[in-house]
Amino acid sequence: MKLYDYPGVPNPRRLNIFMAEKGIEIPRFQIDLLKGEQFSPEFRAKSPNCDVPTLELDDGTCISQTNAICRYLETIHPTPPLFGTTAKEIGVIEMWNQICFTNGFQAVADLFRNGPDWFEGRGLIGPHNYEKIPALVERGRVRILNFYEDINHHLANQCYFAGNHFSAADITALVTVDFAQWAKVEIPEQHKNLHHWHALVSERPSVLSNS
Numbered sequence: 001m002k003l004y005d006y007p008g009v010p011n012p013r014r015l016n017i018f019m020a021e022k023g024i025e026i027p028r029f030q031i032d033l034l035k036g037e038q039f040s041p042e043f044r045a046k047s048p049n050c051d052v053p054t055l056e057l058d059d060g061t062c063i064s065q066t067n068a069i070c071r072y073l074e075t076i077h078p079t080p081p082l083f084g085t086t087a088k089e090i091g092v093i094e095m096w097n098q099i100c101f102t103n104g105f106q107a108v109a110d111l112f113r114n115g116p117d118w119f120e121g122r123g124l125i126g127p128h129n130y131e132k133i134p135a136l137v138e139r140g141r142v143r144i145l146n147f148y149e150d151i152n153h154h155l156a157n158q159c160y161f162a163g164n165h166f167s168a169a170d171i172t173a174l175v176t177v178d179f180a181q182w183a184k185v186e187i188p189e190q191h192k193n194l195h196h197w198h199a200l201v202s203e204r205p206s207v208l209s210n211s
């Protein structure tokens, strides 16, 4: 297998933490996003959405989209499980993973990509160009703060997003919080449960080695 990657950016970081939790090593090939290599015909043939991470299997099949790659790796390396083992765990983890991605990660991406400084004509990632919408910056900030309030409440009675075990949902949430810090949105002081969870997951070796 080969992994198409780019250091330090959020979605590849989600996958790299996931792989480190499982002890999976895959040779990495860097796609330089700053040089626009994601749009080259060669890479586009592997990753139709022109994004990283993208995994290429030994038979040439390519899988992009972080969650899809993680699900593939979970199937071939089930231990330790990060998407649950019982039907209930699998459902609850996927629910929180999607809530964290939709309400948290995408809100940060809106704030980050629609601001004045970068991404001219690239308000969304993918093969097509879209103009930025400046109003999404403020809406993104409000959505992040609402997300923080909601997950602070959720974490009142449990260590991790889906109960007592670290899971893929915690990885999505952690990368979201750290991405929001880049975008200068901090966890409000009063959200003690969220601060406690963030400190706990930030100490994991998989996270320290991908910080």
Ligand SMILES: N[C@@H](CCC(=O)N[C@@H](CS)C(=O)NCC(=O)O)C(=O)O
Pocket (backbone or CB within 6 Å): 009, 010, 011, 012, 033, 038, 050, 051, 052, 053, 064, 065, 066, 067, 125, 126
């Ligand atoms: N939905 C995709 C999003 C992947 C994504 O946003 N990747 C970014 C790096 S974090 C990227 O490749 N950006 C390319 C660009 O900005 O053109 C996933 O879940 O993997």
